[in-house]
Structure formats: C-alpha cells, structure tokens
Amino acid sequence: MRHDPIPCADRVGRLRSGFPETDALLILSEKNIRYLTGFTGGDGALMAGPDWLALLVDGRYVTQARAEVPGMEVFEFRKRADGIMAVARRNGVGSIGFESSVLSVEEYLRLKEALPEVALLPLPDAFQLFRAVKDDGEIDRIREAARIAGEALAAVRGMIRPGVRENEIALELEYRMRRGEAEQVSFETIVAAGANSALPHATPGRRAIADGDCVLIDYGAVCGGYHSDETCTFVVGRASERKREVYRLVLEAHDRAIRAIRAGVSCGEIDRIARSFLDAAGLGSSFSHGAGHGVGLDVHEAPRLAAGREEILRAGMVVTVEPGVYLPGLWGVRIEDTVLVTEEGCEILTPSSKDLTII
C-alpha cells in the first residue's frame, strides 16, 4: 500500500509560525524530526530558523539522511552539541527554543557553556500537541496498522488455551503481525495470564495458561511509522461470576467513554466518565492509570486522557480508550480501543470485538 507523501514544508511552516520571536528552534526527538522531515534515523537534531533548516546527524546516518530528505542541508557532527553550536554560530542565532522534555541536563549544560551569548529557551509544552491532529495520510497508516494487528490476533486466537505459555502466544502474535507487513510491532506485546493480568505492564513469561484464567493481550503494529494499540482480555474455561461482573463493568466504562468522545470535549472529561463509573461500582482504586492517550508516530503521545487534563479533543486526533481493573495477586481486565475523534463522535479503528469472549 502506498501512502500520501509527508507534507514536510507545511509542518515546518506551522511549527515556525508558533515561535516568530525565536531565532531558531532545536528539535531533538526522533519522532518530531521524522514528522517534520521524513528522516527515520536516530540521534540527530533539526534546527529551524526563519528561512533556513538544517538536519544534523552523525556519520552513521549521513547517507540515509541525504536519501530520505533530499534538498535539505545535512550537517554531519561527531558530538551533537558541537554540531548545534556550529550551526547556531553560522546563522548568527541569538536565541534557541528547545524541547526541554527531550534535552538532557548534561547536553544542556554543555550548550550553555559553549554558547554563552545565546539564550536557551526551554519549551516544555510547545511540541506536545503539535502532532496530535492527524491528516488523512496518517490516519490511513494507523488504520492499516490496526487492521494488520487485528488479523494477526484473529490468527493466533486458537492458541489461547490451557497449557500454552504467555511468551509463546506473544511470539506468534508478533510474528504474524510482521508477516502481515507490519514494519514493526508497536511495543513489546503483553500477554498476561492469571495473576499476571493484574500487572498493567506485565512482560510475557513462561507462565502457562490455566483453566479459569483471564488472559490480557495488549498489542499493536506499526505501519509507515504509525502505531496501533489495542487490548483484549479473554477468559479461558470457566469464567467465575466475579470475572463476568468485572468484565461487564470495565466494558461499560469503556463504552461510556467512547460514547462521550467527540470534538470539543476535554480529555479529563473522558477520564472522569470512565473513572466515576468504576468508582461508583467500588472499583475506582483498582483503575490505576489514565483512561487513554494519543497514538501516532509514538505509541504514547499527546493528548493524555487523564484526570484533570484540560486539552480539548479535536477532529483528527487519534486516542486510546483503555479502562482497566487490576486485583493484585488475582487477575485483571483491560479493554482498549484506538479511536479517531470526529466532529460528531468517534470511529473505532481497532477491529477486534470487545464483548466478553470465553474460550
């Protein structure tokens, strides 16, 4: 599948227009650099002045950078801070706004010492929501990633039975996603059975599924750099009344949150809807993370759907909705979809059924 080309010039222009008084912007996060230029390598920097751009990379990435970003100046450095200094001096820069959530204190102190005449301006939140609204090309990629992932899960569903180990299922699921043309998996797949399902970020281990277990599978695929993110929780064999009840409550929290999503609603409000429902059911303290997060070039990106977050959902944002209830030492249930925010509501991009499935 071919995707639309990346509208780099538009994106850089939009970025620059947010900081008319800063001589240069210093972009350091790999994903922001990729978003703005198409460069897929690592350890680089992008500097953007009012009428100049420079992509700074180390020797390993020079050839790749020239191929991926034709027409942009590629500056080779040995130490990144030295490269930043050289480009800043050459362009007579008096102030640099930088991603303060990415730059380390070590590199910051080095830059400050070497560029005493330059004002270094931390921009903690400047880039937070910059990538949050997706264009059609980005949505296509996420949709395709979700489809590839969902087909892979359907293909390994038959493995979810007593005696099979968590890591065997995780391995086959990842293998299927990549055979299905995912370029990568979104993150290390979580397959958590029994008491492990009560760990929101369990690593698949050698635990074998037992009759009656909850099996929580949190997984995703990457397509054209864009991630999907979905969680299904299955019950194997006998499902106790308590498990059915908790599943029903988590699903209701999930459904209520999804029904509330549309452009104009705050992120905190979505979290509040899921959380207050579980609170009322006496399960609020077992829901130990936010209700969701943005998904794109990063599997976790802005906005966060968490208590008190005032960011407003806009059409084109892609976010997860993922309430969960975790009973330490016993079991847990999480139900997660990735959805596209629209003016009127949302479209669910992750294809797997979220009805209680007893295998």
Added chain:
Amino acid sequence: MRHDPIPCADRVGRLRSGFPETDALLILSEKNIRYLTGFTGGDGALMAGPDWLALLVDGRYVTQARAEVPGMEVFEFRKRADGIMAVARRNGVGSIGFESSVLSVEEYLRLKEALPEVALLPLPDAFQLFRAVKDDGEIDRIREAARIAGEALAAVRGMIRPGVRENEIALELEYRMRRGEAEQVSFETIVAAGANSALPHATPGRRAIADGDCVLIDYGAVCGGYHSDETCTFVVGRASERKREVYRLVLEAHDRAIRAIRAGVSCGEIDRIARSFLDAAGLGSSFSHGAGHGVGLDVHEAPRLAAGREEILRAGMVVTVEPGVYLPGLWGVRIEDTVLVTEEGCEILTPSSKDLTII
C-alpha cells in the same frame, strides 16, 4: 537455565561509596535501576541515601516492584518529580547527585523550583563505567544470548539467496532467536543487501537480494536482560575482486583490534589500531563510526572504543569490535564480535565464523 541472583546490596554499596558527601543519589535510567535492584519496569526512580533506599514507581508498576524487589520500600507517585520531592523532604536531604545524561531539562527545572533548599548536583560521568566490569552471572547471560543468536543465524543461513527480501530474513532470524529462548532481540535486526549495506544503520526493507550482493546482518539476543551483538557480512553469488579485497582488509582490522585487547590497554588504542590499518589501506574515511562499545544491560554502554578514549580496559569488561567500510551507493562490509576482556587478552563470545563466506 538458572542464573546467579543479582548481588544488589553489593552494587548499591559500591555506588554509595563513590559519593560519601552527597546526601542522596537519584538514579533514573531503567538499566541502572535494574542493575541495582532487579526491578525490570520503567519510568521509575531509585533514591539512595547513606542508610536508606527507595524505589519510586507509578501506579502501573507497584505490584511488579514489590514482587521483584522484596524488602525495599516502594514509593508510589503520580508525577515522578513529586515523588522525588516527597522522598527527599522526608529524609531531610540537603544535596542530590543525579544522572545528568538521563534527567531532562524539564524535570530538572521542576525539581529545582520545588526544592530550592536542595543542591542538585549533575553527575555526568559518575555512572558511565559503573556497570562496565561484569561478574560471572552477567557474563553467563551474555554468553547464552550470543549462543542463542548464533544458532538462530545458522538456522536461517539457507534463506540468504537471490530473490529473498531483507525483511523476510530479519523476521525469521528474530523469530528463531525468540523461539530459542531469547527473551527479546537486542535491537531491530539489520539485514542490509546491496547498496543498503553501505548504510551502517539500515532498516530491513523489501529489497530483494541480488546476485553479487553484500548482505550485512547485525543482530543479537537478550537473555536475563543482557545483550549480545554480532555482525556478519556475506557475499551472495559472484564476489568481485574489490569486495574480496575490502572484506579481507576489514577482517584484518577486526583481527588486529582483537589481538590488541587485554586488561590495561586504553579504549582509544583499540580504535586506533583498527582505524590506522584501514587508513593505510586508503579506507579510513569509509570507516565512519567507532571501533566498538560495551555490551550488557544496554546493547550500547560504556566503555566506547573510539578515537581518543582514555578509559582503560579491565578484565570482565564485555565490548564489541566492529570495524566497517561503507561505500555509499555501492555496498559495505562490517565484521563484529562481542568479546570478554581478560588479563591476558580476550575471549570471543559470539560464535559465528568471520571468514569470508560466499553463498
């Protein structure tokens, strides 16, 4: 295979003894926290006072932290900076030494504002070499990772032939490593054919191998958290005289560097030996990265074997040796082993033959 338990108390004692005048140390890197405590989760912090320790984690990791680090206080936070402040205040801390290569400027500024009475001391290099000398349990894990990886490569060797795509080989190789009980792969496997082999960090794509191609495979497995790292470059079909010649020169640079490794030699000297040999052959400018790096809980860690590095190799360090020559637009050759430094020399841990292999 069972491994020795992690000697956490020894390691924390060794760390603390390096900073007798700092009230508390703040450890933020996941791998350093794992090394010191055994906790395998993310986004946490470890604070170490003269006679107290606290592991700070967010809600997702509380259960896991308590299980993995029995006996240590687990402090739950919503925002990490708030957790650090609370623990610092409670322990009457006047100074905190922190990992300045890990802490972001954003979090640093937040801590500085909230703890005006506390001296925040950047420790840029304090932890660099802290994990460099491996104990027997660590060496066992790396050895096992290298064995699992090597067996997987041997199993997929038959796929390396004209018409097969880079990403098909990468996928099968990773699948074999994980079926061979690797808990993860060390990094996204590089399989780079033809002109892609001239990109030191190529991502496997849909390029099919052609007759005469160099096929560069850089890969590794993870076992008990510890990585292996190895690169083999094969030639498929007709090997031109120039390819044979360059291969021979890179292998000689690799062999000379390995013969020079032993406790007491500086890291820069190893790089110099490989580089000066390729320089004399007219290929120095095509060797665009350092000669090697430490391997352990991170696939790239201290020490770096690069020009001018004065760190001294010590018995028990595990490092790669990986000279390469890259001819942009044409092809490249890299040959890499992971070796254990000993008093008298080194032991090669990666099992694959490095002789020129024409398939």
